[in-house]
Amino acid sequence: MIVTDRLTKTYWTHLRRKVVLSNVSVTLDPRVSYGLLGQNGAGKSTFLKLIAGTEAPTSGRIYRSVRLSWPLGFAGGFHPQMTGRENIRFLARVYDADIAEVTDFVEDFSELGRDLDMPVKTYSSGMTSRLAFAVSMAIEFDFYLVDEITAVGDSRFQLKCAQAFAERRARAGMIMASHSTGTIKDYCTAGMVLQKGRLMIFEDVNDAIEVHRQAMEA
Amino acid sequence: MTNASRPTRFAGESWRTASAMHARVVGAVIMRDLQTRFGAGYFGFLLGLVMPLGHLAIAIGVNFLIGRKPPLGTDIAIFLMTGVLPFVIWLYAHRQIMMALLQNKPLLYFPGVDAFDIFCGRICIEIVNATLIVSVVIITINYTRNGIEISNLSQFMYGLIFSIFFGIGTGVIFGALANFNIIALMFGNILGPLMWVISGIFFLPDEMPDIIRDYIFFNPLTHIIDYLRVAYYSEYSSSFLSIPYLLSTLAALIVLGITIVCVVRRHV
Known part of the structure; x- marks a missing residue:
């Protein structure tokens, strides 16, 4: 189980306070695959880093009872x-x-x-x-954090990754952050949308995609 | 939620798994450090030992050749050793610990790897390194100077332990501050030559004019070196040395270092 309790993250940029997450309290089931949607700069990567514990929240707490991966996708480490x-x-x-x-x-x-x-x-x-x-x-890992993973290697290697990932997902959950609603639909059953510091959770990934689409068009 | 409600910052489930995790990370950082600090393999560790010893030998050798009369005892080499050895112990610990976080920053990307673990790993290596340096020096003196005559051996050892603590304190402080502003690193590096001059390696603080004495009183390393000389020479007693000042400064430096690392952990 991963629980966030009034999780808030703000940054100071050019003397302006930018709120990335504001009082987010959610409970995540480590067996479920969540697709995380949001516009560019909405704070998807920040959310993953906070969940992983590689970045500290401004306020609020995160409780974790499972072993989390580092945010996959690029190799900063x-x-x-x-x-x-x-x-x-x-x-x-x-x-x-x-x-x-x-x-x-x-x-x-x-x-x-x-x-x-x-x-x-x-x-x-x-x-x-x-x-x-x-x-x-x-x-x-019990729970994978994935940040725009789709671009690893050529198409043959991508297929291999997808297979390995499918195998892991049978036992582990994940959060996948992506712009591509297609990828999210392929991999995830539940969805999350991050908008203006608020995080919404949907049991059905299609609902999340719909909300995200409306926000993009608005 | 049995274990889930525990507010561990990391991926560990409980206090026990979290501390086991930290122990593993420290171990991994030590292995990593040994592999990369001076190139591949354990040869690098030997090189890390040879460098401070060479530093020590050159510093003593040059001054020995000039042939000054020592302010204490009859042997200038021994007098210099009692000053240069704690200096070298401090300097290498200070320098290496200062660089620890900057060199290993990418590792913080992995959940469970903490800034404290990186410092701890480096500190462990420096303690082992310093112990080896001291052993080599004492064995060398024993064979080249017809036996070593330390009047108070345990006090002498405590003095060297204070040196490494001082190095840990300054190293962690400057190393952590460097994450906010790299200028801290420059100040940390200037500290080396500055200490070389003002720590009483070549003189006894009691022989200095009052005005200089009053300034160098604030330097813990001057006290450490004086402490070692009091321990080494049975005939020497110092009115300069203040053990309460020394111990409280060392404690304050360590506490300050830990505090800054705590801040770095949240903001960098």
């Missing part, structure tokens, strides 16, 4: 000077996973081959996201 393999080992240690198992899985899944022994700073962005996605699939 890899250490550029460490090789891919060393980064994998670091994450396996942090999340108490079997280092050999995780390394084997990532070697197989990411198709990075000998590049895995090169520093991550030499990787292309595609290679980095393949590595990030592979590691997050190798370590079992």
